[in-house]
Amino acid sequence: MKLLEYQAKEVLASLGIEIPAGRVAHTPEEAESACRELGPVAVKAQVPVGGRGKAGGIAVVETPEAAHAAAQRIIGMDIKGFKVPLVYCETALEIAREVYLGFTVDRDARANILMLSARGGMDIEQVAEEAPEAIARLYPNPWRGPLDFELTQLVFESGLGEHARALTAVIKKLYRAIPDFDALTAEINPLVITEEGKVIAGDAKLETDENADFRHRDLVEQYGAILETDELEAEAKRRRLTYVSLDGEIGIIGNGAGLCMGTLDLVQRAGGKAANFCDIGGGARAEVVQNAMDVIIMNPRVKGILINVFGGITRGDEVARGLVQARDNLQLKLPLVVRLSGTNQEEGREILKQNGIEPGTSAWEAAQKIVAMAQ
Amino acid sequence: MSILLNADNKVLVQGITGREGSFHAQQMREMGTQVVGGVVPGRGGSEHEGVPVFNTVAEAVHETGADATGIFVPAPFAADAILEAAACGITLIACITEGIPIQDMIRVKDFLRAYPEARLLGPNCPGLLTPGVGKIGIIPQRFSSPGPVGIVARSGTLTYETMAALTDAGMGQSTIVGIGGDPVNGMAFVDVIAMFERDPATTHLAIIGEIGGSDEERAAELLGRGSRLKSVAFISGRTAPEGKRMGHAGAIVSGNRGTAKSKEEAFRSAGVAVAETTDQIVELLTKA
Numbered sequence: 001m002k003l004l005e006y007q008a009k010e011v012l013a014s015l016g017i018e019i020p021a022g023r024v025a026h027t028p029e030e031a032e033s034a035c036r037e038l039g040p041v042a043v044k045a046q047v048p049v050g051g052r053g054k055a056g057g058i059a060v061v062e063t064p065e066a067a068h069a070a071a072q073r074i075i076g077m078d079i080k081g082f083k084v085p086l087v088y089c090e091t092a093l094e095i096a097r098e099v100y101l102g103f104t105v106d107r108d109a110r111a112n113i114l115m116l117s118a119r120g121g122m123d124i125e126q127v128a129e130e131a132p133e134a135i136a137r138l139y140p141n142p143w144r145g146p147l148d149f150e151l152t153q154l155v156f157e158s159g160l161g162e163h164a165r166a167l168t169a170v171i172k173k174l175y176r177a178i179p180d181f182d183a184l185t186a187e188i189n190p191l192v193i194t195e196e197g198k199v200i201a202g203d204a205k206l207e208t209d210e211n212a213d214f215r216h217r218d219l220v221e222q223y224g225a226i227l228e229t230d231e232l233e234a235e236a237k238r239r240r241l242t243y244v245s246l247d248g249e250i251g252i253i254g255n256g257a258g259l260c261m262g263t264l265d266l267v268q269r270a271g272g273k274a275a276n277f278c279d280i281g282g283g284a285r286a287e288v289v290q291n292a293m294d295v296i297i298m299n300p301r302v303k304g305i306l307i308n309v310f311g312g313i314t315r316g317d318e319v320a321r322g323l324v325q326a327r328d329n330l331q332l333k334l335p336l337v338v339r340l341s342g343t344n345q346e347e348g349r350e351i352l353k354q355n356g357i358e359p360g361t362s363a364w365e366a367a368q369k370i371v372a373m374a375q
Numbered sequence: 376m377s378i379l380l381n382a383d384n385k386v387l388v389q390g391i392t393g394r395e396g397s398f399h400a401q402q403m404r405e406m407g408t409q410v411v412g413g414v415v416p417g418r419g420g421s422e423h424e425g426v427p428v429f430n431t432v433a434e435a436v437h438e439t440g441a442d443a444t445g446i447f448v449p450a451p452f453a454a455d456a457i458l459e460a461a462a463c464g465i466t467l468i469a470c471i472t473e474g475i476p477i478q479d480m481i482r483v484k485d486f487l488r489a490y491p492e493a494r495l496l497g498p499n500c501p502g503l504l505t506p507g508v509g510k511i512g513i514i515p516q517r518f519s520s521p522g523p524v525g526i527v528a529r530s531g532t533l534t535y536e537t538m539a540a541l542t543d544a545g546m547g548q549s550t551i552v553g554i555g556g557d558p559v560n561g562m563a564f565v566d567v568i569a570m571f572e573r574d575p576a577t578t579h580l581a582i583i584g585e586i587g588g589s590d591e592e593r594a595a596e597l598l599g600r601g602s603r604l605k606s607v608a609f610i611s612g613r614t615a616p617e618g619k620r621m622g623h624a625g626a627i628v629s630g631n632r633g634t635a636k637s638k639e640e641a642f643r644s645a646g647v648a649v650a651e652t653t654d655q656i657v658e659l660l661t662k663a
Contacts, residue, residue: 105559110560184477211477212477258583264612264615265652269652274614342532
């Protein structure tokens with residue numbers, strides 16, 4: 001779950017990290033009263049994607065009237081495909097120094113990596129490329145977390161030794177997001193050091209692991225709904241499907257992420273474009289297949305459906321039964337091509353045939369067929 | 376010959392009484408795999424379809440001498456099941472379970488350093504299969520046949536597709552190994568490829584990768600340094616849209632690696648043929 005800035009900041013605050021005073025505003029009126037209460041504020045679009053400043057999603061305002069106008073402009077705006085649901089009005093900080101603090105999963109090392117750099121701000125990726133030594137790194141032991149001396153080393157290595165005490169305290173708190181919330185990535189950029197030596201989170205990004213949602217029901221309930229800006233994705237999630245909206249016209253259902261991605265590739269190769277990625281996973285049962293089809297036909301752009309199932313853990317007869325049932329229940333009128341093989345494939349293909357669905361044998365052939373039928 | 380799994384391995388199934396564990400334990404036995412026990416806490420002392428069930432892996436190892444395991448337990452408990460297997464001296468662990476929290480797997484990886492003998496496949500993988508010998512996991516044996524092609528893959532279903540096409544084309548397989556699609560997993564491509572390199576029965580190699588991470592790039596580097604295997608690589612997800620990225624942390628760590636393009640280029644420059652569809656994998660291997 002990629003949290004919005006204000007949500008990430010609330011989580012950081014719950015870990016004891018200082019954040020600037022701010023108010024969430026769903027309407028221009030709320031932004032106006034936030035400014036009346038807080039004084040001059042930055043009105044910031046809340047979207048789970050970077051680059052909103054450059055896209056015009058941030059306005060610094062002095063008066064409540066200006067806050068009203070800024071919120072009116074920003075709420076509902078489209079930033080990289082996300083419709084801005086609300087803004088966050090936050091007081092400006094007196095900045096003495098901006099640093100970068102973050103952690104993420106280093107896939108190659110199969111470990112969490114903590115990173116600290118004195119060169120915080122907008123250009124951190126450039127710093128990483130041009131002067132990688134300017135970013136100090138630590139791989140904390142995942143069972144016990146970082147030790148005090150390791151953090152002290154990290155801070156001195158990054159050239160921020162004069163703020164060692166304040167910074168180690170903040171890093172320790174940020175690290176808690178891993179054991180406490182199953183965070184995969186957290187980033188405070190800039191982490192602001194004020195004239196008085198206080199350390200405050202100027203911005204915040206936080207992504208938690210959806211595989212661990214079962215351990216964090218409260219977080220999901222509190223923050224999950226507002227993040228779902230795509231109606232079909234939201235609907236698919238309610239039905240526990242792995243579904244990503246794309247902008248083509250062929251609905252795709254497959255089992256296994258690799259096969260599903262491979263099916264998208266084949267559809268594109270055949271001259272079509274996928275409308276979605278929908279992985280029904282291992283152990284797919286009739287109701288899962290029907291759920292997937294149901295969501296796909298909610299998309300008015302879909303002109304045909306391609307189902308590609310090669311069963312290991314998924315049994316072909318169950319998939320076939322689910323397909324027939326789903327087609328009948330949904331009174332499907334769209335072209336449908338099914339490629340079914342694997343465990344119990346003969347039984348599955350027999351069921352399809354008996355019910356008037358011709359099963360394809362190769363995925364490439366099936367992809368060409370559906371692209372032709374959808375034209 | 377084969378890698379990782381041979382006829383002597385004594386295999387446990389952790390979670391044998393569950394729907395999937397039960398079905399696939401049966402499939403494993405039908406293929407001739409020595410399934411010597413199941414592990415389900417609280418069900419010890421019973422039998423499941425003729426297989427003795429134990430409460431703990433320790434008990435099972437003590438009673439049966441098991442040295443390998445397939446894990447089918449639900450995601451919230453699966454990481455612990457891996458730790459338990461490693462701590463009890465199991466040396467081959469195939470974790471089929473999908474949806475294990477990534478932080479759980481990071482802790483597992485750290486724990487496994489104390490057990491260098493323990494090899495982990497997965498999680499979120501189909502396990503492994505040696506045609507004519509046995510399997511751990513869920514790879515459907517009906518599509519396999521013995522022969523010289525080693526397969527190592529991140530995706531389960533694409534693996535089946537490839538082995539089925541190879542079998543149809545008259546090219547059998549030495550061992551088929553699923554390493555799993557999760558970002559934090561056990562054995563990497565390089566680990567499995569190094570084993571195939573030493574296996575005299577393997578002369579050809581199919582590598583089935585996916586976008587994300589840089590395990591494929593590392594595999595390409597390894598093969599580029601010299602290999603006796605005739606290899607073909609396939610990368611799934613070339614048309615997948617880039618994830619909507621929010622922070623910079625991922626980019627700082629991985630730079631430009633991880634795209635289908637980066638991986639395909641890495642293989643090409645290492646002299647490995649790159650297939651654009653799964654059908655082409657077979658075409659290129661038969662030509663190689």
